[in-house]
Structures are given as C-alpha cells and as structure tokens.
Amino acid sequence: MARIVLKFGGTSVGDVDRIKAVAMRVKTEVDAGHQVAVVVSAMSGVTNQLVGYVDAVSPLYDAREYDVVVSSGEQVTSGLLALALQELGFRARSWQGWQIPILTDNAHGKARIESINGEDVIASMQAGEVVVVPGFQGITTDGRVTTLGRGGSDTSAVALAAALEADRCDIYTDVEGIYTADPRIVAKARKLEKITYEEMLEMASVGAKVLQTRAVEMAMKHAVRLQVLSSFTNKPGTLVVDEDEVVEQELVSGIAYSRDEAKITLVKVADRPGVAARIFGPLADASVNVDMIVQNVSDDGKATDLTFTVTRSDLDRAVAILEERHDDLGYQNLTSDSDVVKVSVIGVGMRSHAGVAQRMFKSLADEGINIQVISTSEIKVSVLIAEEFTERAVRALHSVYGLDAE
Amino acid sequence: MARIVLKFGGTSVGDVDRIKAVAMRVKTEVDAGHQVAVVVSAMSGVTNQLVGYVDAVSPLYDAREYDVVVSSGEQVTSGLLALALQELGFRARSWQGWQIPILTDNAHGKARIESINGEDVIASMQAGEVVVVPGFQGITTDGRVTTLGRGGSDTSAVALAAALEADRCDIYTDVEGIYTADPRIVAKARKLEKITYEEMLEMASVGAKVLQTRAVEMAMKHAVRLQVLSSFTNKPGTLVVDEDEVVEQELVSGIAYSRDEAKITLVKVADRPGVAARIFGPLADASVNVDMIVQNVSDDGKATDLTFTVTRSDLDRAVAILEERHDDLGYQNLTSDSDVVKVSVIGVGMRSHAGVAQRMFKSLADEGINIQVISTSEIKVSVLIAEEFTERAVRALHSVYGLDAE
Numbered sequence: 001m002a003r004i005v006l007k008f009g010g011t012s013v014g015d016v017d018r019i020k021a022v023a024m025r026v027k028t029e030v031d032a033g034h035q036v037a038v039v040v041s042a043m044s045g046v047t048n049q050l051v052g053y054v055d056a057v058s059p060l061y062d063a064r065e066y067d068v069v070v071s072s073g074e075q076v077t078s079g080l081l082a083l084a085l086q087e088l089g090f091r092a093r094s095w096q097g098w099q100i101p102i103l104t105d106n107a108h109g110k111a112r113i114e115s116i117n118g119e120d121v122i123a124s125m126q127a128g129e130v131v132v133v134p135g136f137q138g139i140t141t142d143g144r145v146t147t148l149g150r151g152g153s154d155t156s157a158v159a160l161a162a163a164l165e166a167d168r169c170d171i172y173t174d175v176e177g178i179y180t181a182d183p184r185i186v187a188k189a190r191k192l193e194k195i196t197y198e199e200m201l202e203m204a205s206v207g208a209k210v211l212q213t214r215a216v217e218m219a220m221k222h223a224v225r226l227q228v229l230s231s232f233t234n235k236p237g238t239l240v241v242d243e244d245e246v247v248e249q250e251l252v253s254g255i256a257y258s259r260d261e262a263k264i265t266l267v268k269v270a271d272r273p274g275v276a277a278r279i280f281g282p283l284a285d286a287s288v289n290v291d292m293i294v295q296n297v298s299d300d301g302k303a304t305d306l307t308f309t310v311t312r313s314d315l316d317r318a319v320a321i322l323e324e325r326h327d328d329l330g331y332q333n334l335t336s337d338s339d340v341v342k343v344s345v346i347g348v349g350m351r352s353h354a355g356v357a358q359r360m361f362k363s364l365a366d367e368g369i370n371i372q373v374i375s376t377s378e379i380k381v382s383v384l385i386a387e388e389f390t391e392r393a394v395r396a397l398h399s400v401y402g403l404d405a406e
Numbered sequence: 407m408a409r410i411v412l413k414f415g416g417t418s419v420g421d422v423d424r425i426k427a428v429a430m431r432v433k434t435e436v437d438a439g440h441q442v443a444v445v446v447s448a449m450s451g452v453t454n455q456l457v458g459y460v461d462a463v464s465p466l467y468d469a470r471e472y473d474v475v476v477s478s479g480e481q482v483t484s485g486l487l488a489l490a491l492q493e494l495g496f497r498a499r500s501w502q503g504w505q506i507p508i509l510t511d512n513a514h515g516k517a518r519i520e521s522i523n524g525e526d527v528i529a530s531m532q533a534g535e536v537v538v539v540p541g542f543q544g545i546t547t548d549g550r551v552t553t554l555g556r557g558g559s560d561t562s563a564v565a566l567a568a569a570l571e572a573d574r575c576d577i578y579t580d581v582e583g584i585y586t587a588d589p590r591i592v593a594k595a596r597k598l599e600k601i602t603y604e605e606m607l608e609m610a611s612v613g614a615k616v617l618q619t620r621a622v623e624m625a626m627k628h629a630v631r632l633q634v635l636s637s638f639t640n641k642p643g644t645l646v647v648d649e650d651e652v653v654e655q656e657l658v659s660g661i662a663y664s665r666d667e668a669k670i671t672l673v674k675v676a677d678r679p680g681v682a683a684r685i686f687g688p689l690a691d692a693s694v695n696v697d698m699i700v701q702n703v704s705d706d707g708k709a710t711d712l713t714f715t716v717t718r719s720d721l722d723r724a725v726a727i728l729e730e731r732h733d734d735l736g737y738q739n740l741t742s743d744s745d746v747v748k749v750s751v752i753g754v755g756m757r758s759h760a761g762v763a764q765r766m767f768k769s770l771a772d773e774g775i776n777i778q779v780i781s782t783s784e785i786k787v788s789v790l791i792a793e794e795f796t797e798r799a800v801r802a803l804h805s806v807y808g809l810d811a812e
Contacts, residue, residue, distance in 0.1 A: 016459055016462040016463055019463060020463065050482065053422055053482070053486055054485075054486065054489060056422040057422055057425060057426065057486050057489045057490050057493065058489035058490065058492060058493045061489050061492075062488070062489060062492055064499070065485040065486075065488045065489045065492070065499070065500060066485070066489075067485075068481060068482075068484065068485035068488075068500050068502070069481075069482050069485035069486055069489075072478040072481045072482050075474060075475070075478045075481075076456065076459070076474075076475050076478050078474065079460075079471040079472070079473075079474035079475035080459055080460065080463050080471075080475055082468070082471045082474075083460060083463045083464035083467055083468060083471045083472075083475075084463045084464065086464060086467075086468055086471070087463065087464045093470070093471070094471060094474050096474070096551070098504060099549055143505055145502070
C-alpha cells in the first residue's frame with residue numbers, strides 16, 4: 001500500500017463527463033489499495049471567465065478580492081469530483097484550502113505555500129476516505145483567501161505530497177510525459193522514462209511548459225517523486241526523480257527551445273564600473289526579467305557593446321525604460337530584435353563530460369546557423385539564434401546527441 | 407448615522423454592469439454617512455448552472471459537497487462587488503461565511519443560521535470599510551460549508567442585520583415593494599408604504615414570493631426593520647415593521663392568491679377517533695404539507711367526508727399514499743382536483759373588526775363564485791375556489807375592501 005497524490009489539470013476536468021472519467025482513473029488507484037489524495041484545477045475556461053469578470057469590474061484590481069473570485073473555480077471542481085467518487089461507491093470529501101489549512105504568504109495572486117497541516121487529511125485517508133483538494137488556493141495566516149498564480153495547482157499537488165509524505169505525486173496532463181524534444185518539431189522525439197529534477201527545471205525554464213518551475217523546485221527540495229502522464233491514455237509517463245535514481249545517465253536528455261525571447265543591444269556603452277547596475281537596476285525595479293547577458297571586450301577600454309535578452313512581452317517596456325535613461329547611461333544607440341529563439345541542450349551527464357558545448361556549436365555551424373548569444377549552466381548550454389532556424393537547429397541537435405528514436 | 411444592511415438578489419447582480427450599478431446604489435448610502443454591509447446573491451443563472459453540474463455528476467448527491475459547489479456563486483459576486491466598490495474609491499472587502507463566521511446547523515442544502523459573530527464585521531465597518539457578504543452560505547460548527555436553501559440570501563441579510571444590530575435591512579429586488587394585490591391582475595393595485603411582519607408572513611404563505619418566509623420570521627423575532635424595494639428604480643419601497651409602527655391600520659392590507667394548490671376529498675371516511683391521525687400521519691412522514699382541512703359533520707355519526715389541500719407538486723404522491731392505505735382507512739372513494747386556487751384576504755385590522763369574512767363570502771357569492779373550502783387565521787381569511795375565477799375574485803375583493811387606487 002502506498003500513499004499517492006494525483007493532480008488533474010483543467011482539460012482533464014473540462015466538463016462533467018471528464019470529471020467522471022477522472023473518478024474512474026482515481027478508482028484504479030484506490031482499488032489497488034492505495035491511500036489517495038486528488039488535487040484538481042478549475043474546469044477549463046472557468047478561470048479565464050472569472051479573470052474576465054474581475055478585469056471588467058476593476059482593471060487595477062485588489063488582488064485579495066481577485067483571489068476570492070478566482071479561487072472559486074477549483075472549489076467547484078473539488079466538490080464535483082468528490083460527488084463523482086461517491087457515485088462509484090467510495091467515501092470521498094473535498095477539503096478547501098481554508099479547511100486544511102494550506103497556509104501561504106500574503107502575496108495575493110502569486111502566493112507561495114508556507115506550510116500545510118496534513119493531520120486532518122491523513123486521518124481522513126486512514127479512515128478510508130478519498131481526499132479531494134482544490135489546487136491553486138490557500139489562505140494567509142490572518143485568514144484571507146490566496147491563489148498561487150497561474151499553473152499553481154502543480155505546486156499545490158507537490159506541496160500536499162510533501163506534507164502527506166506521499167510515495168508519489170502523479171501530474172495528469174494532456175501530454176504523455178517529457179520528451180527528448182517537442183514532438184511537433186522532431187518526429188523522432190522519444191518519451192523519457194526518467195528525468196532528473198535539475199534537468200526538468202532547465203527544461204521548464206526554456207519553454208517546456210509541462211510542469212511549473214516552482215512545483216519542480218519544491219519536489220526537488222522535499223524529494224517528492226513526480227510522474228508526468230496523460231489523463232487521456234493509459235500509459236506510464238515520465239518520472240521526475242533524484243539524480244541517484246537515474247542509473248544509465250545519457251550525456252544529453254533533451255533539446256528544448258523558447259520562442260518567448262527578445263534581444264536588446266546597447267551599442268558603445270561607457271565601459272566603467274557601475275554601468276551594469278545602472279542599466280539592470282531600473283529593469284529589475286520594473287520587474288523586467290533579464291536572461292542571457294553578453295558584454296564584449298572593449299577595444300579601447302572606453303566603450304563596449306552590451307547584449308541581453310528579455311521576454312517578448314517585456315520588450316517594449318524595457319526599451320522605453322532604457323531610452324528614458326539614454327543621457328544617464330550614455331550609450332551610442334539601442335537596437336532590438338524579437339525574431340530570435342533560444343535553443344538549449346540539457347543533460348546532467350554533461351557535468352562529467354567535456355565537449356558537449358563544442359559539439360553544439362559545430363553542429364549549428366554545419367547547418368549554417370549563426371549564434372548570436374551563448375549562455376551556459378552546469379547542465380545546460382543555450383544559444384540565441386534567428387527564429388527562422390528553430391526547427392532546423394532542434395532537429396540537428398536531437399540527431400547529433402543520439403536522441404533520435406530508432 | 408445609521409448602520410444598514412442592503413441585500414441584492416440575482417437579477418440585481420446579473421452581470422458585470424449590474425454589479426457596478428449596485429455599487430453606485432451602495433455609494434449613495436455610504437455617502438449619506440451610514441455604515442453599510444451588503445449581502446449578495448449569485449449572478450442570475452449561476453446557481454442553476456452549478457446545480458445542473460451536481461445533478462449531472464450525482465443525481466442523489468451528498469448535500470455536503472452540493473453545498474461546496476453551489477455556495478461558490480455567491481463567493482464570486484461578493485468579490486466582484488468589493489472590487490466595484492473599490493473602483494468608486496471606497497475601502498471594501500468581502501467576508502465569506504467561514505471568515506465571519508456564520509454558523510448554521512448541519513442540515514446541508516437547507517441549513518438554518520444559528521449564530522453570527524458580528525465582531526470582526528462591526529470593527530471593519532467602524533474602521534470605514536464597506537462590508538460585502540455572500541448570502542446563502544454558512545458553515546457548521548465542525549467547519550463544513552452549508553447553504554440555506556433557495557432564496558436563503560434574504561435570511562442571510564436579516565440574520566446579519568440582527569447580529570450587527572442594524573437600523574434597517576433593505577431587500578433590493580425586481581419589484582418596487584409589496585402591493586395590495588398582484589399588479590398583473592389588478593390594475594388598481596397600490597404599493598403599500600408599510601406592512602406588518604404578520605401580514606407579510608401571511609402574504610408569503612399564500613404565494614407573494616417577494617420575501618422568504620424564514621427571513622420575515624427572523625426579522626419579526628429580532629425586530630429588524632425590513633424594506634422591500636426595487637434595484638431598478640429610485641423609489642422608496644415597502645417597510646415591513648412591527649404592528650405598533652403602523653399608525654393608521656387599514657382593515658385589510660391586501661388580497662393574495664396561490665395557484666400552487668390541489669384538493670383531495672376522501673368520501674365517507676369512518677367517523678371515529680384516530681382516523682385523522684391515520685390519514686395525516688403517513689402524509690407528514692412523506693413530507694407532504696397539508697394546508698386547509700375541512701371535515702363535514704357526519705349525518706349518521708358513522709361516516710364523514712374529509713377535504714384538504716396540498717401543493718400541486720405533492721398531489722400525485724399524496725394520492726398514492728392514501729390509495730395504498732385504502733383498506734386501513736376504509737373510505738368509500740377518493741377524488742382530487744388541481745384546478746383550484748386559494749384566495750386570501752389579509753389584514754391585522756380584522757382582529758378588532760367583525761364582518762371581514764362575511765363581506766368576503768358575500769362578495770364572492772355576488773360574483774357567482776362557489777367557495778369549496780374555507781380557512782381562517784387571526785389576520786387572514788382564505789377560500790379555495792375554481793382556478794378559472796382567480797382574476798374575477800381578486801379584483802372584486804380588492805374593490806370591496808376599498809383598496810383600489812383613486
């Protein structure tokens with residue numbers, strides 16, 4: 001007997017029939033003798049509708065009341081799934097965030113879970129009940145409703161799994177697992193049986209949107225064994241686990257890409273101490289997230305070119321902020337380009353193997369693709385290239401690292 | 407400065423624009439210097455949609471989870487109204503049933519409010535906040551969500567007004583107040599300036615669906631001054647108050663009718679002790695509500711005819727129960743008729759004036775309308791007549807008691 005947490009996203013609980021199908025899926029785990037807690041999202045479309053109401057009433061809304069409105073979607077699904085489970089003959093009940101409670105900080109609209117009291121929920125499971133918990137929601141210590149931000153239900157599930165000391169946390173979604181590359185681009189992409197937390201984090205950070213980054217971080221911190229699998233097929237998914245569990249580590253686990261990139265270059269910035277702070281400080285203050293940064297060596301010791309990337313939605317704001325400070329920063333001119341894509345090669349195996357980056361650069365050169373910016377981490381090499389080369393680059397790298405399916 | 411509770415029903419908060427209009431209405435009260443708490447229903451259609459989901463998932467649902475699902479509608483409106491009030495420059499916040507808390511009994515789906523802790527809400531109002539409370543919902547002492555049954559938001563408002571010791575509780579609805587008769591039938595019907603709790607109760611019990619009976623009972627018990635008024639016009643409504651406040655009491659305040667009636671007659675029932683109990687016991691056990699009862703004097707001391715009324719939706723069930731017990735009850739035969747209507751004359755003035763009933767009977771006789779059953783209370787006379795005569799009877803009585811507008 002194991003204790004497991006199952007999480008179902010919005011499309012998995014999209015309507016009444018799908019909620020009944022989810023109940024059948026839960027049934028197989030309960031029938032196998034497991035203690036089961038289920039975390040659910042709002043029915044697909046509901047959260048958008050609720051957010052639409054809020055925007056129509058108050059464009060610059062008070063996030064505390066936004067949370068009251070928007071958290072209701074998960075509440076509805078949790079009650080309906082409890083009822084669907086009862087129809088199958090199980091004892092089941094829903095536990096709202098305030099009933100457990102799931103305590104978060106006060107950052108309404110994007111709160112972080114601080115603690116979950118698992119006591120009542122564990123007692124309920126031990127008494128033979130299936131527990132249903134609405135994802136995405138919690139309360140502050142002074143009893144106001146909070147939400148965790150979009151996609152927060154993954155985090156709810158992992159945090160609950162940690163609090164319940166669950167043996168596994170299964171994230172049901174609309175894909176069958178984590179792939180070596182986007183199957184829409186690479187026909188020979190393979191589903192991975194296992195992937196490490198670190199690799200999953202790098203995947204998520206470069207656009208593989210299967211799991212929320214925060215959920216993976218939390219799973220890694222609390223050693224929660226995650227599984228990503230499809231609620232529409234009946235196949236094992238991908239396990240996200242600790243590095244020790246992955247016995248035969250590939251050099252590279254996957255190729256990822258992100259189109260949500262834009263490049264800004266400041267030409268001939270004064271090359272003196274404090275300039276970088278004066279550039280990136282105001283951007284950080286405006287919550288513009290800067291990713292890759294490259295600074296050329298200056299030829300004369302006086303001026304240098306500075307290139308960095310931001311998300312596309314932040315580009316206009318970032319440019320405006322920098323142009324406003326033109327006199328202060330003293331650059332010659334500013335260019336920007338949003339027709340770029342970031343392609344990354346990810347694998348914990350590269351820690352112990354040299355030459356991974358070199359092979360990447362050569363492969364792209366062979367394809368005639370120019371690299372604009374490079375950044376590396378311990379287990380990832382990312383390059384910024386022109387967007388038109390996305391498919392060609394991903395396919396070439398997938399092949400060169402031996403990831404193609406037979 | 408007064409402390410007032412305003413309650414807005416589903417059509418009044420039917421969409422985002424109407425919620426903004428409600429905020430404007432609240433603004434006039436706040437601008438007048440009052441402390442204001444607002445109770446809101448779900449947006450019109452939402453509760454039906456949620457109930458539809460529940461029915462589709464689990465026809466014989468667990469009322470505890472039904473309550474979790476269905477109570478979410480009011481939660482959404484409360485958050486949206488708080489936001490709309492903030493847009494107008496007020497400090498406002500929503501208080502969910504579990505946050506106040508509003509404690510109820512365990513009768514999920516039709517719970518009764520047992521107590522409301524007004525402390526935090528009063529402190530909030532005294533600090534200058536407008537308080538928004540979702541109607542219809544509460545929690546049990548062990549922290550499960552409850553709902554009060556359909557129309558329960560009126561009761562929420564009155565209970566809150568009592569707990570807050572409010573000076574007035576305004577029930578905004580889609581009619582302008584309480585009328586001397588249904589204006590759709592009687593063109594000369596007048597809006598009443600004031601009506602007593604007792605009269606309002608009798609009105610509600612015979613089909614005037616403006617206020618929930620329970621809400622009126624609670625208002626009477628706690629001496630909460632109620633006002634019924636329209637959220638779509640800007641006119642004073644009808645005050646529901648204690649008898650002492652109605653200085654110039656009319657003999658009759660209004661003429662009401664209810665079409666939701668059906669008549670059952672048991673012909674030649676044995677006239678001996680215990681028969682009535684054997685007839686009405688099983689009906690009560692099956693939650694069939696029996697209203698008017700008439701038993702003829704038996705001519706021979708052996709058998710009598712017994713006539714009584716039930717609601718139309720209960721007719722088939724009541725007949726089935728009685729036919730099942732035919733041998734035990736020993737009646738000769740059973741007849742039933744659902745083409746009947748109950749017409750009532752209501753007024754606290756009739757306590758001190760004789761002849762009110764007599765005038766009613768004569769007026770109906772003059773119209774050639776046969777009276778099938780009569781029942782009376784201290785402040786009401788009701789008759790059962792054929793449904794086809796409804797309009798004629800109501801108009802004649804409205805005129806004969808001097809209620810017609812000039």
